[in-house]
Amino acid sequence: MIRVGLVGCGWWAAHAHVPAIDAHPDAALVAASDPDRERLATVTAGSPQARGFATVEEMLAVSDLDVMVVASPAAFHAGAARAGLLSDVSVLVEKPFTLRASDAHELVRLATSRRLGLSVSLPYQYTAAARTLRTLLAEGTIGDLVGVHAVFESYAAPLYTGDVDEYLRRVNRPHALAPLPGTYADAAVAGGGHGQSQTSHVVSAILDATGAMPERIAAESVFVSPGMDTANAISLRLSGTAVATVFSSGGALPGLPAQQTVTYLGTAGSARHDLAGATLDWATPDGAGGHVEPGAGESDYPNGAPVSTLIDAVARVRAGHSDEQLMQLTAGAERAARAVEVIERLYREDAGRD
Ligand SMILES: NC(=O)c1ccc[n+]([C@@H]2O[C@H](COP(=O)([O-])OP(=O)(O)OC[C@H]3O[C@@H](n4cnc5c(N)ncnc54)[C@H](O)[C@@H]3O)[C@@H](O)[C@H]2O)c1
Incomplete structure (x- = not known):
């Protein structure tokens, strides 16, 4: 089972990502973070396994995630994605990827050097x-x-x-x-x-x-x-x-x-x-x-495709296949940068x- 965590429990997380994670046969939403406790509770209401946290750092410290979805407002994307990658978690970041190109390129370098998936949620x-x-x-x-x-x-x-x-x-x-x-x-x-x-x-x-x-x-x-x-x-x-x-x-x-x-x-x-x-x-x-x-x-x-595609790529590596698909997603993040x-x-x- 691919363990997924969510950063930012808002409109788009509820509308696009959580249904796609729930629908994936090999994934489960096990953790979510949002400083707003009410929104956190609303978005995780249908995911009994999901533990709630106020911050991404608290979530990463105890959740043993495979994939993390960053769906918080744009200014917080880079920091959350960096924290995820540094914890060896493959990351899907909502658009806009980051506010500064230097941050986006640094995240791509970090994911590439750690052989992790990094992808930007661009359904088109x-x-x-x-x-x-x-x-x-x-x-x-x-x-x-x-x-x-x-x-x-x-x-x-x-x-x-x-x-x-x-x-x-x-x-x-x-x-x-x-x-x-x-x-x-x-x-x-x-x-x-x-x-x-x-x-x-x-x-x-x-x-x-x-x-x-x-x-x-x-x-x-x-x-x-x-x-x-x-x-x-x-x-x-x-x-x-x-x-x-x-x-x-x-x-x-x-x-x-x-x-x-x-x-x-x-x-x-x-x-x-x-x-x-x-x-x-x-x-x-x-x-x-x-x-x-x-x-x-x-x-x-296809607004659920970015997260399900990343989950699929992580699951392939877990099953012993090469990480080619995962690294193709990270190459796509370089174009997004x-x-x-x-x-x-x-x-x-x-x-x-x-
Ligand atoms: N790809 C798409 O088609 C698409 C569509 C809509 C929104 N989005 C993107 O999704 C992101 C969220 O948009 P939304 O419409 O869901 O907004 P929203 O306001 O509904 O949700 C944002 C959530 O993030 C929480 N939050 C704020 N600071 C946080 C932090 N530091 N850590 C964790 N959570 C934090 C807020 O409390 C809120 O619940 C934005 O980046 C937006 O551009 C993408």
Whole structure:
């Protein structure tokens, strides 16, 4: 049995991670930590084996964990993940991975040197469309990449002013345990607004798909209060031959569904990834091409996949197989760390001057 611990017993832990851990045949939630005792009790109510702790350090000291999920607010991700890795626990960190790229890269080095799994909870990267896109780009099916352009709209704007109820209304996701307003609206805890909460998704998706390094970064943002942005425009020079632009905004309204598309233009074809619909379409000049969409029963946003995939990889090592899958997840975290470089730069470029 893979012993899983949880750091941060909030909305997303209750909605995504705990159901996935409960559904996994080889895993059990055995420990959880949160400074808020009520939230701790609510999220662990259905997990009789789970012991509750106020801090991650207390939890790690006595729990003998194999996997730890960090789902606390962004400012606490790096410290909790480091504590887990130093206790020889494989770690899944919620997005945004960390607020500083130096922390993200240090965590990747730590996991790599200890042969541990480190993964970032980015569900858009766990669909058949995302997997096919990675293969297409790696095999050069659309030639050399020339340009990438992304539009990433979401309904998250109310979160950046602390109006959690309006956000949950817009996404039609009533939930017994709502996010705490400060998790998204307090710049000291969230590290910023839309750039941290949502643009991190699309920048990670591009860097994961292409495997590219962000070599030059320029950005402009729209701020609703100091340090709290609600829209970002990013221009990137990627390693290799390509340039990329990203427009990302939390201002979508339910009347017109949010557009979340990334288009990859190559010297011998193009591919379009619809993140919201989890589809991929591609075409080459000789008439080849294809379409990928979620199969029957597959979710277009597989939010339980990051934790179940990490549990599977840890279980394989436990069963005597090589740690290749585990280290592939850690390699993915290295690509996610490059996205932190972009988001960190975004806030340095435009720190709320309007
Ligand atoms: N991957 C996704 O699609 C997705 C979706 C939603 C949220 N998230 C991420 O999940 C994280 C949590 O978001 P949420 O919506 O569940 O917020 P939330 O406010 O509901 O939950 C955060 C919880 O962390 C607790 N906490 C605060 N400080 C802590 C600490 N030092 N140690 C442990 N726990 C602490 C709070 O008491 C709260 O219960 C954020 O990083 C957010 O960006 C990711």
